[in-house]
Amino acid sequence: MDTTDGPLVPPQHRRVVLGFKDAEDLEAPDLPTESLPLNMGPSHPAMHGTVRMVLEVEGEKISSADIQIGYLHRCFEKESESATWTQVFPYTDRLNYISPMLNNVGYALAVEKLMGIADDIPERALFIRVIVGEVSRIADHLTCLGAGAMELGAFTVFLYALKAREWLFELLEEVCGARLTSTYLRIGGVHFDLPPEFGPKLLDILARTRIVMSDIGKLLERNRIFRDRMDGIGIITKEDALAYGITGPVGRSTGLAYDVRKDHPYLVYDRFDFDVPVGSVGDNFDRYAVRVEEVNQSMRILEQALATIPAGPFMINNPRVALPPKSETYNSIEAMIAHFKIIMDGIHVPPGEVYSYTEAGNGELGFYIVSDGSGRPWKCRVRPPCLPAVAVLTKVLPGLFIADVVPTFGMMNMIGGECDR
Amino acid sequence: MGFEFHTSSLKAAVNWARKFSLFQYPFVTACCGMEFMSVAAPKYDIARFGAEFPRFSPRQADLLIIVGTITERQGPALRRIYEQMCEPKWVVAFGVCASTGGFYQNYSTMPGADQVVPVDVYIPGCPPRPEQVLDGLILLQERIQRGEGHSQIAIEAEKGYDVPLAAIRPLGSTHRKEEP
Amino acid sequence: MAQIVLDRLGARFTGGEILESGSEHGDEWARIRRDAWIPVAMFLRDDPSTKMEMFIDLTCVDRFGKEPRFDVVLHVYSVSLKHRVRLYCGAPEEDPWVDTLVSVWAGTNWFEREAYDLYGVRFKGHPDLRRILMYPEFVGHPLRKDYPKEKRQPLVRRQAGAPD
DSSP, X not given: XXXXXXXXXXXXXXXXXXXXXXGGGTOOOOOOOOEEEEEEOSSOTTTTTXXXXXXXXXXXXEEEEEEEXXXXXXXXXXXXXXXXXXXXXXHHHTTSTTOHHHHHHHHHHHHHHHHTOGGGSOHHHHHHHHHHHXXXXXXXXHHHHHHHHHHTXXXXXXXXXXXXXXXXXXXXXXXXXXXXXXOOEXXXXXXXXXXXXXXXXXXXXXXXXXXXXXXXXXXXXXXXXXXXXXXXXXXXXXHHHHHHTOXXXXXXXXXXXXXXXXXXXXXXXXXXXXXXXXXXXXXHHHHHHHHHHHHHHHHHHHHHHHHHOOOSOSBOSOTTXXXXXXXXXXHOHHHHHHHHHHHHTOOOOXXXXXXXXXXXXXXXXXXXXXXXXXXXXXXXXXXXXXXXXHHTHHHHSTTSBHHHHHHHHHHHTOOHHHHHX | OHHHHXXXXXXXXXXXXXXXXXXXXXXXXXXHHHHHHHHHSTTTOGGGGTOOOBOSSGGGOSEEEEESOOBTTTHHHHHHHHHHSOSSOEXXXXXXXXXXXXXXXXXXXXXXXXXXXXXXXXXXXXXXXXXXXXXXXXHHHHHHHTTOSHHHHHHHHHOOSHHHHHHHSOOOSOSOOOOO | OOXXXXXXXXXXXXXXXXEEEEXXXXXXXXXXXXXXXXXXXXXXXXXXXXXXXXEEEEEEEEOTTSSSSEEEEEEEEETXXXXXXXXXXXXXXXXXXXEOOTTTOTTHHHHHHHHHHHHOOEEETOTTOOOSSSOTTOOSOTTSXXXXXXXXXXXXXXXXXXOX
């Protein structure tokens, strides 16, 4: 193309304004086009099956985006209003279904805060919660990175990430009996103790996962296709992150250094030494890089936690909250009655309202709980961490190309169960 | 008499070929998708069963795997995807939500995907373990071999499909012998 | 922890805009009169001693049998000062509306749509008040306490006796 007569494409229509050096050769002149509605989803391979985007496109460029969620609305709140406090745990598993342990932690802490028993939880239980939570976080980030890369055609990365995730799932299966939907935590502690040989196995898996992460980095970070589709695409500013309430890796990629684990330490996070990675641009590559670094930081936390975990009980010593041991349940009528009351009536939580927040895989996972003093929640609201990140897409997508939707959406890590509840 | 024998044996050969070349369309909505990824990933490797390659267009697929909760809002989309697939087609409900709704019995979730599309094989579990999924796939393959898929039966009922096939294909004896 | 926020609110709004305030389980809360909802939010965001620049959550509670029946609940947080506060704004059953906060925190947009969808509280001045989680054909507001849990409104079903 002869460009001696001045640029054919006005500079504002060039991708080069987004940080590309050599995009002018690739781009056709700005032809006059009509605006065209384009429907993506709900069953689109990159839309995770649960979101529909109605894009208004001019040529390849998006002029407006209407994002419709709700395809996986499973009524978490309505279901939990008719369940006992303990029965809500299985529903929390299925919010962010890649890291169910982190949701369990968030809900357990909220109920314990409302009951005022947060200080009585045995220390070993706190450590176990940190450990299983961080293992879940690694699995969450691995899935996001692998799936995000697969949507850009890097299938090998997906297989590598899934290989590592499989080790973590098998380890969690040893802990709680389920690969994915764990329901491992209870109000007042955890259901089982860690299995024998848990520590050495986890350290071995972490060592192998480090190799996988380094392989993934080698495959992606200097890959031209990957970088071209990630660098400078889908920029979120820090002001937007604040106004929309975006937290977690997406929020941190904008430079907003807010991590609940660091700013408001819960459990025993204040005893560990770890860093909070932040991005500088807020584009897709920053979101990728923040997640990679968070995996490394989670591994650091895990190593410190395994080195310092104390022995002792893993369930609160409070007969109104904890189930009696099975040996007593089967052999004494008092324990049998206590067991029956806790299972059938549920744990009694005093009336009140509480908002408790933890750092889940996608950001601040808040539980706003209203109790009326009966055995069931009056309201159990989840503050979904990925809903703001999806909401901001209506602002981010206009101006991008259709092909940019896939990496941008992938790096938001929208999880249907959590976004739609 | 001979015609009868040849027809049924060709049908067996066709079904044998069908059952080992399933092109799946994963309709992934929810948690089960994570286990579906595991089934496709190296350790469990669905490729060993001839159902390797997910087609992300329903027009190129003959096996619809419904992975995860189907809500009332999702129903029309699912129905439309099913109608776009070419026959004969098979449907697997992956997980208890797709089978019956599971423990989500409320105003938004559908009590099983079979409210909207016919289902051949139900795989229970919340989510099912990968081994269970592979077991369900083998079960489906057995049904395909016996010609018991819902759309195979529907085609049989319409008549006429097997006779032209028997006419155009030479009747060899190279295919695997059928178990009783 | 965030008592300073309540003190500032009490000092700035003296005309009865703050109906009630308190602290519960370490969470500070204040109940705002409906007509002061936007000014209070603006003040919290901009005042240098509160600096609530981050929107966290907006939802609604159905206090069935009490007056006002609906409470819109807002959580906001200050990243720089590390404190947060919960605000309530009541909306009576016969005419449930609250002013929209989209002009204060842009992120409230989808959360207000959700509260409208599930509870039927209208947000005055909202730019795009549509259903978000349920489909447009849905009738009623399902998270109200008087909506039966299993009352489905199907869009599509297989017909009985259909060949497939």
